[in-house]
Amino acid sequence: MQKMFYPQSVAVVGASNSDTNMGRNIIQNLVNWGYEGEVCPVNPRGEDVLGLKGYASLSEIGRPIDLVVAFVPAKVVPGVMDECAALGVTRMAVPSGGFSEYGESGDELTRLVAAKAVEYGIRFVGPNGLTIINTENGLCLPFLTLKKREPGHISVVSQSGGVGLSLMMFLDNAAATFNKFISVGNKVSMDELDFLEYLGDDPGTRVICLFLESVVRGRRFGEVASRIDKPILIYKANTTEAGARTAASHTAALANDDAVVEGMFRQAGIIRVRSIRRLVDMARAFELPPIRGNRIAVVSQAGGYTVLCADEAYRRGFSFPALAPAFLDGMKEYVRSDVIRMGNPLDLGDIHSTDEILYALDKVLGQRDIDGVALVLLRRSDARYDGAYARMQRPPYADLQGLMSKHHKPISMCLLTQSAFLREVRSEVGYPIFEIPEDAVEALGVLRDHYSRRPA
Known part of the structure; x- marks a missing residue:
């Protein structure tokens, strides 16, 4: 995999200097992302691309090439593989479509390139996908120009290129980024298992996310996943007849028995989610501290959300230990209207000072029988406060990280506010903030389920 993710040289077959040439976009990405290896555009006229020397063929380069990107019509790919074999190239990326997802003629081509891959000892990602991005070295091979991302700790494997792009968008919205991205497409030579094994040992990857329409080598996939200590999250589509018909024409994916797949995921400790955003x-x-048990507190600035979160927590098997009587008695002096009953869940709707909210969270987290907190805060980004009230209302977001570090327990927070303000806050803090109260509770459940199987 070293030559796939950390090649010293990349040749892009099919890249020309035309503004409409999508192979040119691959060259543009490599330049914009700061890839420091050698980049060799290859096209029939041997023309330069974006100032980089062009070649009429791979053999004309005259130097070893670690990775060849073949962005050419599907019928031309076998010939590129022949040339790679003659030059000793063993790693390729094939973004081109027109294979099994295209019908009988595509099936024939698929069998041909699969046979050549075995004969020549070539491994390739694709076809029919965006292939690979490695944020650590600027290797960015999609045929769409993408803004440069700084390295994160989440790596993504997606069977669909479009869904993969959506995952990048959701990461952007969450003020997060990824480490490695793989769009496996039709999975002719390399599939999700190959990349799962690699990411399981990859030091830059802490969390593995997969979007799959089918799971090949399912038994082996489960065995490998069960040995990986890192969290593995999967959104598995293609679970209905309608989905199966669409998937077959999209990435040539074959449906799996969903009950069997679900059982394999559960046995392997894989976390299954039901939407792309949740992934x-x-x-x-x-990014939150591990949760060590099943006992939580729900704290909210609105009573209705304490009820909602309590329902969600109950469905997920959490318990609500009683809060210390001395703490609850002490909190009464902060309550102004005396209409809110103090307990767990804890309604802070009549408490308006940030310092008092932080005091309450500190005391709750300090209880030995509380393992984590689901917190719901409300903030109008257009609200304006003056004088003492403005000081009372200072944002608490930076202080929450300190409380989590002090108590070694998670605060899973939902901030109900306008989306632009939420994104601004997310970009300033070092922990996740959820948009929906139920998601904050679900996050604690996901942490509990993972760490109960794989202690941190």
Whole structure:
């Protein structure tokens, strides 16, 4: 895999200097992302691309090439593989479509490139995908120009290129980024298992996310996943007849028996989520401290959300230990209207000072029989406060990280506010913030389920 993710040289077959040439976009990405290896555009006229020397063929380069990107019509790919074999190239990326997802003619081509891969000892990602991004070295191979991302700790494997792009968008919205991205496409030579094994040992990857329409080598996939200590989260689509028909024409994916797949995921300790947004949100949950048990407190600035979160927590098997009587008695002096009953869940709707909220969280987290907190805060970004009230209302977000570090327990927070303000806050803090109260509770459940199987 070293030559796949850390090549010293990349040749892009099919890249020309035309503004409409999508192979040119691959060259543009490599330049914009600061890839420091050698980049060799290859096209029939041997023309330069974006100031980089072009070649009419791979053999004309005259130097070893670690990775060849073949962005050419599907019928041309076998010939590129022949040339790679003659030059000793063993790693390729094939973003081109027109294979099994295209019908009988595509099936024939698929069998041909699969046979050549075995004969020549070539491994390739694709076809029909965005292939690979490695944020650590600027290797960015999609045929769409993408803004440069700084390295994160979440790595993504997606069977669909479009869904993969959506995952990047959701990570952007969450003020997060990824480490490695793999769009496996039709999985002719390399599949999700190959990349799961690699990411399991990859020091830059702390959390692994997968979007799959099918799971190949399912038994082996479960065995490998069960040995990986890192969190593995999967959104598995193609679970209905309608989904199966669509997937077959999209990435040539074959449906799996969903009950069997679900059982394999559960046995292997894989976390299954039911939406793309949750795949990102629950992956970010692992930036919180581990939760050590099943006992939580729910704290909210609105009574209705304490009820909502309590329902969600109950469904997920959490318990609500009683809060210390001395603490509850002490909190009464902060309550102004005397209409809120103090307990767990804890309604702070009549408490308006940030310092008092932080005091309450500190005391709750300090209880030995509380393992974590689901917190719901409300903030109007357009609200304006003056004088003493403004000081009371200073944002508490930076202080929450300190409380988690002090008590070694998670605070899973939902901030109910306008989306632009939420994104601003997310970019300033070092922990996840959820948009929906139920997601904050779900995150604690995901942490509990993972760490109960794989202690931190």
